[in-house]
Amino acid sequence: MDFIRYATMTVRNTIPFEILDLTFSANNQFHKLTSIDALIEKNIIKGRMSTDLNLIRGVEIIIPIANTITKYQAEDGILLEIPADLLQGRKLISVLSVVSYRYEIENNTSSITESIQTMYTNTVGNYTGVQVADIDIVSDNEIFINTNDIIPQDLALRCVVEYSSRFAELNPRSYPNLVPFITSAAKSYIYNRMIIKVNRGELYNGVQLDIIKDIIDSYSDAEEKYQDELHMAVAKILFMNDNEAMSRYTKRMIPNRF
Numbered sequence: 001m002d003f004i005r006y007a008t009m010t011v012r013n014t015i016p017f018e019i020l021d022l023t024f025s026a027n028n029q030f031h032k033l034t035s036i037d038a039l040i041e042k043n044i045i046k047g048r049m050s051t052d053l054n055l056i057r058g059v060e061i062i063i064p065i066a067n068t069i070t071k072y073q074a075e076d077g078i079l080l081e082i083p084a085d086l087l088q089g090r091k092l093i094s095v096l097s098v099v100s101y102r103y104e105i106e107n108n109t110s111s112i113t114e115s116i117q118t119m120y121t122n123t124v125g126n127y128t129g130v131q132v133a134d135i136d137i138v139s140d141n142e143i144f145i146n147t148n149d150i151i152p153q154d155l156a157l158r159c160v161v162e163y164s165s166r167f168a169e170l171n172p173r174s175y176p177n178l179v180p181f182i183t184s185a186a187k188s189y190i191y192n193r194m195i196i197k198v199n200r201g202e203l204y205n206g207v208q209l210d211i212i213k214d215i216i217d218s219y220s221d222a223e224e225k226y227q228d229e230l231h232m233a234v235a236k237i238l239f240m241n242d243n244e245a246m247s248r249y250t251k252r253m254i255p256n257r258f
Helices: 003-014 017-027 036-056 101-107 114-120 172-199 210-217 222-241 243-253
Strands: 059-064 069-074 077-081 092-100 134-139 142-146 155-161
Touching: 003 017, 003 036, 003 172, 017 036, 017 172, 017 210, 036 172, 036 222, 059 243, 092 134, 092 142, 172 210, 172 222, 222 243
Parallel strands: none
Antiparallel strands: 059 155, 069 077, 077 142, 092 155, 134 142
């Protein structure tokens, strides 16, 4: 089971069906033509959670500069285009640094494919980095490196890209730890779209049900819980699911005695 399906199931099993049905019917006149699961995925998971999960973490990858395309070079920097296959078909979120590619191969191989390592076999460089003031993302696959230095081809970009569409990078064993985050996202969505309507005394199937209003009222702190979960528990869980970042962190924690 992938994360999207698990999150959808969690919302459906946590929130009363009548609350979900009322929320989607009040905000989508065609909701009867779409399953509840599809509406949960579209409006809550992909409409809110996916964006925040990508912004809070994303996936670290290493991209050799030798495999990028130089589109413009001047005294103040260089414009590079990153081929889509190197980004693995995902959007670029940020560029963390320009690093020694030799070091990355020797110490952090989790995101470096065998073909890329083979390409680097005959490349020998003594650089450990380059002085970079900042790196600007120009488009989904173009970056501008602001530097006065010549950038050697044996360096690499340490980048963060978005998760795959189904969040395949997440270990299924971590899913249960994300339940509070998932349910808070759903409750926040429902509260923000329904609290005014239920307080106006609007009806559900022709009958005003006080219990529905009471349940929605109880979601008033859901957004605060969502933000707390996102920046605390979820950030840690995503970090531990990032093989590249965890590998780098672990190696820094263990002293090199040789």
